[in-house]
Amino acid sequence: MKENPVGVVGVGGLLLGDGVSWHTARTGFACDSVVDYELVLASGEIVHANATARSDLFRALKGGGSNFGIVTSFHLETFPATDLVVGRRSIGMEHIDAVIDAVAAFTDLDQAYHGNALLSAIQYRPDTEASMISVTEINTLNRANNTAFDAVNRNPTLAPATTESLTLAQSANSSALGVLYAGPVTIANDPRVMRYCAEQHESLVEDLKAALGTKAFSTILDFQPLASGANMLGLERPPHNRILFVAGAILTTPNSADRFPQVYQKVAAMVQRIEAFATSVGSHDEFVYPAYADAARDPLGSYGAVNVQHIRDVAKRYDPDGFFPA
Ligand SMILES: Cc1cc2nc3c(=O)[nH]c(=O)nc-3n(C[C@H](O)[C@H](O)[C@H](O)COP(=O)(O)OP(=O)(O)OC[C@H]3O[C@@H](n4cnc5c(N)ncnc54)[C@H](O)[C@@H]3O)c2cc1C
Ligand SMILES: *[C@@H]1O[C@H](CO)[C@@H](O)[C@H](O)[C@H]1NC(C)=O
Ligand SMILES: *[C@@H]1O[C@H](CO)[C@@H](O)[C@H](O)[C@H]1NC(C)=O
Numbered sequence: 442m443k444e445n446p447v448g449v450v451g452v453g454g455l456l457l458g459d460g461v462s463w464h465t466a467r468t469g470f471a472c473d474s475v476v477d478y479e480l481v482l483a484s485g486e487i488v489h490a491n492a493t494a495r496s497d498l499f500r501a502l503k504g505g506g507s508n509f510g511i512v513t514s515f516h517l518e519t520f521p522a523t524d525l526v527v528g529r530r531s532i533g534m535e536h537i538d539a540v541i542d543a544v545a546a547f548t549d550l551d552q553a554y555h556g557n558a559l560l561s562a563i564q565y566r567p568d569t570e571a572s573m574i575s576v577t578e579i580n581t582l583n584r585a586n587n588t589a590f591d592a593v594n595r596n597p598t599l600a601p602a603t604t605e606s607l608t609l610a611q612s613a614n615s616s617a618l619g620v621l622y623a624g625p626v627t628i629a630n631d632p633r634v635m636r637y638c639a640e641q642h643e644s645l646v647e648d649l650k651a652a653l654g655t656k657a658f659s660t661i662l663d664f665q666p667l668a669s670g671a672n673m674l675g676l677e678r679p680p681h682n683r684i685l686f687v688a689g690a691i692l693t694t695p696n697s698a699d700r701f702p703q704v705y706q707k708v709a710a711m712v713q714r715i716e717a718f719a720t721s722v723g724s725h726d727e728f729v730y731p732a733y734a735d736a737a738r739d740p741l742g743s744y745g746a747v748n749v750q751h752i753r754d755v756a757k758r759y760d761p762d763g764f765f766p767a
């Protein structure tokens with residue numbers, strides 16, 4: 442559970458928790474770009490881990506979290522920075538079926554070459570006292586003229602759509618977030634499950650309106666297409682396309698911290714219902730994205746038995762007394 446507002450994201454947690462970005466389809470998780478870690482082991486010894494020195498530790502650090510030492514330097518492989526085309530549009534909930542089908546179709550196309558990313562979210566807004574769909578369409582190669590978003594763009598918008606070209610620094614400049622979230626859940630790319638998520642969101646909103654009043658909260662429920670990579674995450678099991686689903690509520694009135702547990706319970710219960718539904722139709726996925734996981738989740742345990750054993754073996758080798766709680 443995160444208190445609101447939570448602000449700027451640190452490099453350490455992002456790189457140790459994998460790191461997804463608009464560039465993920467082309468360049469993988471942020472941790473996939475790390476070529477060398479300098480870390481302080483529990484013994485106090487300062488070591489490097491990379492592809493040739495301590496390659497076992499190097500592999501374990503790619504998604505294995507902060508269980509082996511304190512990383513004092515990350516050496517990253519870089520790629521040329523291009524400006525991003527960022528398109529935003531808001532769409533009425535009556536078009537949710539068409540948007541979900543468009544998200545599923547987008548997820549099934551390989552976007553790596555074209556540099557596209559799509560983030561769609563359902564949000565309840567206290568100002569309009571209604572939910573809407575908010576879509577962010579990104580091209581990381583600064584191309585404004587691609588056709589990848591046509592199926593989403595065929596839906597009428599609530600306000601004129603905007604498109605701008607931003608530097609990476611500009612686009613990353615507004616990431617403060619005040620949110621209480623539960624999850625995340627990974628599902629196979631299955632429109633039935635996304636529709637169920639949308640229905641469950643509406644019942645969460647009704648529930649929160651009754652508990653808090655219509656102006657005291659907003660919500661966010663994201664669908665994030667997910668790529669795989671050469672790391673500890675075990676995303677090759679099975680190699681299907683995935684949607685990372687994250688749900689949260691934001692309390693918008695001051696001094697509402699005493700409401701956090703009650704609201705968190707409601708969001709967590711919704712996430713459980715979604716997981717149960719996804720399981721019942723065979724579209725639940727074991728993977729728990731670590732950088733989004735709350736305390737109730739076991740992201741490392743979700744990587745598959747072989748990877749979990751590797752993490753345990755490496756922890757035993759480099760931290761024999763169990764100083765770090767692996
Ligand atoms: C506003 C916001 C936007 C976000 N956007 C994204 C996003 O676009 N993509 C994404 O993937 N995630 C995103 N996240 C999630 C984010 O990646 C995680 O919250 C991440 O853990 C933040 O890292 P931190 O170093 O700031 O956090 P911290 O809480 O400081 O660290 C997280 C964990 O890592 C450990 N740790 C940190 N640094 C080190 C180190 N050097 N050595 C060893 N252990 C260390 C800490 O002990 C802690 O257990 C977002 C979060 C927020 C709040
Ligand atoms: C890997 O670590 C070794 C040992 O510290 C070091 O000599 C070498 O330069 C490192 N390689 C990279 C790519 O950082
Ligand atoms: C998009 O524009 C680029 C030049 O900026 C051009 O090379 C490309 O063919 C165009 N693509 C489409 C789909 O129109």
Ligand SMILES: *[C@@H]1O[C@H](CO)[C@@H](O)[C@H](O)[C@H]1NC(C)=O
Nearest residue numbers: 608609610611612613614615
């Ligand atoms: C980020 O936002 C702040 C405050 O709005 C502004 O002063 C700063 O110039 C912005 N930085 C970039 C790189 O856009």
